[in-house]
Amino acid sequence: MIDVKNIRNDFPILSKKVYGHPLVYLDNAATTQKPRYVSEKVKDFYINSNSNIHRGVHYLSEKASMAYEDARVTVKNFINAASLREIIFTAGTTAAINLLADSLGRSFIKENDEIIITEMEHHSNIEPWRVLCSRNNASLKVIPFDDQGKLLIEKIPSMINDKTKLIALCHVSNVLGVINPVKEIIQTAHRAGVPVLLDAAQSVPHLPVDVHDLGCDFLVFSGHKMYAETGIGILYGKEKYLDMLPPAQTGGGMIDYLDFTGSTYADLPLKFEAGTPNYAGAVSLAAAIDYLHNIGVESIARYEQDLICYAVDRLNEEENIIIYGNTFPHCGSVSFNFEGVHPYDAAAIMDKMGIAIRSGTHCAQPVMAHFGVKGTMRLSVALYNTREEIDLLIEGTRKAKSLLL
Amino acid sequence: MNINDKQDRLIKEFAPLNGWIAKYEYLINIGQQLPKMEDKYKTAENQINGCQSQLWVAAELRDGKLMFQADSNAKITRGIIAIVLNVINNHPPEDIYTSKLYFLDNIGFKTNLSPTRLNGLNSIIKRINKLCLIHMQL
Ligand SMILES: Cc1ncc(COP(=O)(O)O)c(C=O)c1O
Numbered sequence: 001m002i003d004v005k006n007i008r009n010d011f012p013i014l015s016k017k018v019y020g021h022p023l024v025y026l027d028n029a030a031t032t033q034k035p036r037y038v039s040e041k042v043k044d045f046y047i048n049s050n051s052n053i054h055r056g057v058h059y060l061s062e063k064a065s066m067a068y069e070d071a072r073v074t075v076k077n078f079i080n081a082a083s084l085r086e087i088i089f090t091a092g093t094t095a096a097i098n099l100l101a102d103s104l105g106r107s108f109i110k111e112n113d114e115i116i117i118t119e120m121e122h123h124s125n126i127e128p129w130r131v132l133c134s135r136n137n138a139s140l141k142v143i144p145f146d147d148q149g150k151l152l153i154e155k156i157p158s159m160i161n162d163k164t165k166l167i168a169l170c171h172v173s174n175v176l177g178v179i180n181p182v183k184e185i186i187q188t189a190h191r192a193g194v195p196v197l198l199d200a201a202q203s204v205p206h207l208p209v210d211v212h213d214l215g216c217d218f219l220v221f222s223g224h225k226m227y228a229e230t231g232i233g234i235l236y237g238k239e240k241y242l243d244m245l246p247p248a249q250t251g252g253g254m255i256d257y258l259d260f261t262g263s264t265y266a267d268l269p270l271k272f273e274a275g276t277p278n279y280a281g282a283v284s285l286a287a288a289i290d291y292l293h294n295i296g297v298e299s300i301a302r303y304e305q306d307l308i309c310y311a312v313d314r315l316n317e318e319e320n321i322i323i324y325g326n327t328f329p330h331c332g333s334v335s336f337n338f339e340g341v342h343p344y345d346a347a348a349i350m351d352k353m354g355i356a357i358r359s360g361t362h363c364a365q366p367v368m369a370h371f372g373v374k375g376t377m378r379l380s381v382a383l384y385n386t387r388e389e390i391d392l393l394i395e396g397t398r399k400a401k402s403l404l405l
Numbered sequence: 406m407n408i409n410d411k412q413d414r415l416i417k418e419f420a421p422l423n424g425w426i427a428k429y430e431y432l433i434n435i436g437q438q439l440p441k442m443e444d445k446y447k448t449a450e451n452q453i454n455g456c457q458s459q460l461w462v463a464a465e466l467r468d469g470k471l472m473f474q475a476d477s478n479a480k481i482t483r484g485i486i487a488i489v490l491n492v493i494n495n496h497p498p499e500d501i502y503t504s505k506l507y508f509l510d511n512i513g514f515k516t517n518l519s520p521t522r523l524n525g526l527n528s529i530i531k532r533i534n535k536l537c538l539i540h541m542q543l
Contacts (some may be wrong), residue, residue: 019424342458342480344458344481344482345433345458345479345480345481345482348429348481349426349429349481352424352425352426352429360457374458374459374478375457399426403426403429403430404433404480
């Protein structure tokens with residue numbers, strides 16, 4: 001069981017007042033708040049261990065390098081990767097996808113090749129592929145979803161052909177909160193020899209994610225959405241692929257031998273980590289993973305699922321409610337509108353009541369286009385949220401409606 | 406009333422409004438009194454970017470005075486543009502262009518808006534100035 005009261009004490013920001021009201025923070029899909037445990041680990045690192053990594057033989061450099069490589073071990077175990085060589089530190093999900101797209105673009109994506117994504121992707125999992133396709137004269141195919149938020153996976157076999165080079169899709173949608181049947185999709189793709197990238201930005205914070213069990217070839221996520229600091233994220237890739245792929249960026253830290261006529265590169269994973277990496281960020285990510293482990297990833301998943309189901313039930317009781325995607329169970333997020341109420345107006349009013357939710361397109365304009373709306377409101381939970389906060393949100397929506405309708 | 410008289414009147418009207426909910430209520434009401442813009446004016450050209458909501462502003466010169474029309478699909482945005490228009494409508498473009506819209510500071514708008522919304526407000530003011538310039542040259 002989750003002891004929310006104690007957990008809330010770990011997050012100093014949660015006791016803040018906003019315009020005189022207690023903060024109700026329900027914008028966790030955008031970013032989560034940070035527990036003291038994480039900030040203190042980072043502070044401790046700067047006070048006791050800071051030095052550039054993999055550079056000097058001196059004491060501090062060894063200590064910092066060790067902390068960085070320990071963080072890699074923590075991440076590897078967290079997602080159950082086969083080897084440390086499969087864990088690349090990046091600046092976040094967007095950076096990880098761009099790294100992969102750049103690298104694939106330099107080597108494997110040729111004219112007339114095809115990349116498959118879905119209609120429910122975040123812009124970060126669309127634009128790098130769209131740009132790559134237009135640059136390399138390849139084409140982008142899109143798996144649609146139905147109004148319930150279900151991907152039309154039966155269409156996938158006919159979309160795959162011998163030109164298909166990759167399927168890139170989200171594990172959990174950042175707008176609809178739907179969990180996609182990724183295992184099934186991966187099996188379909190693998191039967192045709194096509195690798196799959198999972199955008200796990202919205203699943204890793206909420207569900208146990210095991211790359212071995214899922215079978216995905218690549219997986220990306222952001223630290224800041226799972227209680228770590230900003231500017232750190234992960235690109236997981238199967239060794240057989242990462243080994244073949246060229247680095248997207250070159251520079252310090254990834255050179256094995258260099259003179260003015262040529263060079264050889266370091267082995268995985270450093271091949272993909274040119275420049276001084278965000279090693280303090282890596283420390284914070286490892287601390288966040290420790291923090292999650294201490295509470296229990298499974299119990300967190302159960303607690304959050306109960307909470308988001310409660311939120312959906314409460315919303316469903318409201319008049320004029322429109323919930324986008326009728327999925328069960330929701331994971332992390334739910335998007336909604338009230339008939340006749342602009343999401344911006346409602347979110348602005350709730351803001352003044354101390355309630356933080358997101359309004360707008362959520363970096364997923366194709367999802368908005370699917371439902372023919374300009375924007376939605378989205379509430380998204382974390383392990384520190386409570387049913388009382390959901391009740392306050394419902395009150396907030398009622399107040400907003402009373403002013404706006 | 407000149408533009409500054411109108412600003413001062415608005416500041417007085419806002420003064421007794423306690424708290425943000427009351428201010429929003431006022432804005433929503435005033436927005437409802439703003440005449441609807443005809444659909445033919447809701448063009449991409451008249452749309453202002455930088456707002457989460459859609460917002461259109463257009464102006465035409467009548468007897469040397471600039472008459473604005475505006476609309477938004479969000480009620481708070483509608484209210485904001487309505488109070489701006491209440492101040493500047495029906496004045497010569499030169500007067501509008503040279504006046505400083507200090508009421509926005511005085512009613513606590515600028516200090517309390519988030520950067521994205523402030524951005525929207527700045528876009529509105531830029532557009533108004535641009536419309537003034539266009540009509541000053543005619
Ligand atoms: C599904 C999904 N993909 C990608 C991203 C981008 O993540 P980041 O901004 O951390 O790079 C987000 C976050 O907004 C997301 O929700």
